[in-house]
Amino acid sequence: MKINQIYVNLPVKDIPKTKEFWSKLGFTFNEQISDERAVCVVMNDNIYVMFITEEYFQTFSERPVPKGDTTQVLIAISLNSREEVDNLVNTALENGATQHEEPQDHGWMYHNSFWDINGHGWNVTFADLSQMPSRP
Amino acid sequence: MKINQIYVNLPVKDVQKTREFWTKLGFSINEQFSDEKAVCVVMKEDHIYTMFLKEEFFQTFTDRPVAKGETTQTLLAIGVNSREEVDQVVKTAIENGGSTYSEPQDHGWMYQSAFSDLNGHQWEVMFADMSKLPTE
Numbered sequence: 001m002k003i004n005q006i007y008v009n010l011p012v013k014d015i016p017k018t019k020e021f022w023s024k025l026g027f028t029f030n031e032q033i034s035d036e037r038a039v040c041v042v043m044n045d046n047i048y049v050m051f052i053t054e055e056y057f058q059t060f061s062e063r064p065v066p067k068g069d070t071t072q073v074l075i076a077i078s079l080n081s082r083e084e085v086d087n088l089v090n091t092a093l094e095n096g097a098t099q100h101e102e103p104q105d106h107g108w109m110y111h112n113s114f115w116d117i118n119g120h121g122w123n124v125t126f127a128d129l130s131q132m133p134s135r136p
Numbered sequence: 137m138k139i140n141q142i143y144v145n146l147p148v149k150d151v152q153k154t155r156e157f158w159t160k161l162g163f164s165i166n167e168q169f170s171d172e173k174a175v176c177v178v179m180k181e182d183h184i185y186t187m188f189l190k191e192e193f194f195q196t197f198t199d200r201p202v203a204k205g206e207t208t209q210t211l212l213a214i215g216v217n218s219r220e221e222v223d224q225v226v227k228t229a230i231e232n233g234g235s236t237y238s239e240p241q242d243h244g245w246m247y248q249s250a251f252s253d254l255n256g257h258q259w260e261v262m263f264a265d266m267s268k269l270p271t272e
Contacts, residue, residue: 046180064211076144077141
């Protein structure tokens with residue numbers, strides 16, 4: 001089984017602020033499926049993140065939207081270089097995000113992380129799989 | 137800005153049962169990133185992965201408590217290649233301990249059905265023919 005695309009759907013309080021935040025990070029939007037209740041961030045040709053107002057998000061689930069005091073998901077995204085990783089996280093921090101963990105350098109993998117303005121956790125990584133150590 | 141890969145990280149109670157569930161749905165496992173604390177499901181090779189992490193391990197990556205399953209922070213929508221695949225995945229999920237939380241929906245250009253997995257994470261499975269997306 002193979003999927004062809006993924007849409008990660010996350011609840012937010014404010015669509016315009018969310019759109020501004022992700023725009024500053026350098027991402028584009030799929031306007032065709034964005035409106036005042038949802039914004040679709042294009043992460044690549046088959047990976048999208050839909051930020052949906054809490055009220056609208058609630059219509060898709062019987063369970064309440066969490067208040068930001070728990071974590072059900074952490075999303076890791078990978079970029080093409082260490083510089084891109086740091087740039088993205090620094091831009092996020094300059095625009096209202098908060099630092100999550102300190103950057104970690106494993107040699108073959110570098111990662112940095114932030115909590116976005118809606119409290120969702122993002123790990124940003126650059127991995128050079130050719131350098132990944134093999135298991136003993 | 138374009139990412140090259142996404143890893144959606146979700147907490148689970150039992151890694152082995154989770155591995156069996158997703159294997160039955162037809163997905164393969166990236167063994168290099170799997171061990172007794174985590175299983176990496178390949179959703180689209182080189183691009184889209186879901187990491188299911190034992191709750192105790194997941195907790196080490198976040199300051200906030202792991203959600204207990206009574207709230208919904210994320211809905212994951214995955215695109216497959218046909219209506220038949222949509223129904224097949226959902227049917228297999230339900231036969232293996234998943235449950236439904238909404239009825240299948242047929243929008244003409246898009247067909248979707250949904251299941252809640254063993255761990256209560258909610259998956260929307262869809263087949264979309266973007267060429268038939270109605271214009272406003």
